[in-house]
Amino acid sequence: MTxxxxxxxxxxxxxxxxxxxxxxxxxxxxGRNCAVCQKHYKDALGVNAVILSQTQQVxxxxxxxxxxxxxxxxxxAGWGWVAALAAxxxxxxxxxxxxxxxxxxxxxxxxxRALQQTLADRDRLEQAFSFLNQPETRQVNFGQGQPAPPRxxxxxxxxxxxxxxxxxxxxxxxxRAYEMWVIPKGGTPRPAGLFxxxxxxxxxxxxxxxxxxxxxxxxxxxxxxxxPAPTSDILFTAGF
Amino acid sequence: MLxxxxxxxxxxxxxxxxxxxxxxxxxxxxxxxxDASAMRELYDRYGRLVYSLIMRMVRNSAAAEDLVQETFxxxxxxxxxxxxxxxxxxxxxxxxxxxxxxxxxxSTDARMSAxxxxxxxxxxxxxxxxxxxxxLSLDRARRLKNAFEKLTPNQKTVVELAxxxxxxxxxxxxxxxxxxxxxxTWVRSALKVLREQLTEAAxx
Numbered sequence: 001m002t003x004x005x006x007x008x009x010x011x012x013x014x015x016x017x018x019x020x021x022x023x024x025x026x027x028x029x030x031g032r033n034c035a036v037c038q039k040h041y042k043d044a045l046g047v048n049a050v051i052l053s054q055t056q057q058v059x060x061x062x063x064x065x066x067x068x069x070x071x072x073x074x075x076x077a078g079w080g081w082v083a084a085l086a087a088x089x090x091x092x093x094x095x096x097x098x099x100x101x102x103x104x105x106x107x108x109x110x111x112x113r114a115l116q117q118t119l120a121d122r123d124r125l126e127q128a129f130s131f132l133n134q135p136e137t138r139q140v141n142f143g144q145g146q147p148a149p150p151r152x153x154x155x156x157x158x159x160x161x162x163x164x165x166x167x168x169x170x171x172x173x174x175x176r177a178y179e180m181w182v183i184p185k186g187g188t189p190r191p192a193g194l195f196x197x198x199x200x201x202x203x204x205x206x207x208x209x210x211x212x213x214x215x216x217x218x219x220x221x222x223x224x225x226x227x228p229a230p231t232s233d234i235l236f237t238a239g240f
Numbered sequence: 241m242l243x244x245x246x247x248x249x250x251x252x253x254x255x256x257x258x259x260x261x262x263x264x265x266x267x268x269x270x271x272x273x274x275d276a277s278a279m280r281e282l283y284d285r286y287g288r289l290v291y292s293l294i295m296r297m298v299r300n301s302a303a304a305e306d307l308v309q310e311t312f313x314x315x316x317x318x319x320x321x322x323x324x325x326x327x328x329x330x331x332x333x334x335x336x337x338x339x340x341x342x343x344x345x346x347s348t349d350a351r352m353s354a355x356x357x358x359x360x361x362x363x364x365x366x367x368x369x370x371x372x373x374x375x376l377s378l379d380r381a382r383r384l385k386n387a388f389e390k391l392t393p394n395q396k397t398v399v400e401l402a403x404x405x406x407x408x409x410x411x412x413x414x415x416x417x418x419x420x421x422x423x424x425t426w427v428r429s430a431l432k433v434l435r436e437q438l439t440e441a442a443x444x
């Protein structure tokens with residue numbers, strides 16, 4: 001075939017779509033560095049490029065640019081996402097650690113409060129045992145035989161003071177407390193300390209310091225700030 | 241069918257294509273020097289066109305993204321064989337993109353008629369030298385668009401099948417259930433019309 005015979009085949013040849021005798025002919029012409037066929041070859045590439053470049057354009061996703069750059073080693077693929085993810089994870093960990101610390105601090109505070117309460121209870125029990133172990137301590141009970149009684153005992157030690165152990169105490173109204181009174185013979189009641197009952201209606205109260213051995217002891221319900229003199233009926237009383 | 245390939249805002253698109261192709265010499269020099277900013281510029285210049293072409297051919301966005309990546313990676317890796325003084329970067333990039341898509345279509349269709357080695361040989365950078373500047377001019381592109389409109393439906397179909405589906409003439413004949421000789425006539429007559437319009441523009 002002549003160069004002109006092959007003229008119509010160069011576009012297909014450059015697209016890789018020619019086979020058989022025509023392809024072999026073009027290979028031979030190009031192999032001889034035939035100037036006419038070289039020009040036909042370049043023209044065909046130009047025609048192909050113009051045709052291919054007229055494709056209706058669509059917008060590629062933005063991530064594709066990052067991906068392409070990453071594939072040639074220019075940018076790290078998804079680096080921004082990794083950094084954002086790492087920052088989010090760090091924030092979550094920091095928040096979790098902060099929450100854990102707050103929980104631990106609260107538990108520690110509660111444990112310290114419980115320990116202080118336990119130590120205070122232990123001290124009061126030691127005081128109570130000390131009262132009870134003294135030979136000069138005298139005991140007077142109250143409430144015996146009453147139908148709805150607060151019941152219990154006053155222990156009086158002239159040198160150490162008074163120990164009160166009571167049960168069946170009525171529930172206190174809000175803002176009120178029990179107040180113990182020491183009433184000398186022929187005298188007026190003197191405040192002897194505020195106390196509250198436990199959940200089961202029990203209470204233990206200690207008045208420390210020397211006490212006249214011939215006194216009457218009483219308990220009333222007073223404002224929780226205490227009163228200089230009884231303001232309500234006596235809840236229970238006992239005399240020594 | 242082929243009319244879909246022609247964008248509505250044709251003048252703007254053709255102008256963009258023509259300007260891209262014209263300024264590629266400096267870009268090719270920087271790519272050969274492994275300039276990272278040149279690679280970004282190459283993608284910004286041709287990424288949309290390459291993606292559009294591949295999407296047009298494979299009609300699958302995930303596969304198209306893979307093939308775009310392969311296209312630019314191949315261009316980057318073969319830049320040293322590209323003649324920065326005489327080479328035509330745009331046509332080469334488009335050819336590499338088309339060949340990646342054809343390779344994909346053939347692998348999914350189990351078609352191996354032209355062979356991968358043949359495509360690889362035909363897209364070698366050395367083939368894309370000594371393009372005339374006016375070969376890719378705006379006027380030629382405009383004339384090509386006019387020439388498309390003059391083609392018969394069968395001529396448009398065979399051009400579509402050749403450029404965007406990579407079918408040989410024998411495969412086109414099977415697909416269209418027409419004699420091979422008839423298909424060859426359609427192909428040659430269609431390409432002749434297009435070529436003559438472009439040649440005429442180049443010699444004006």
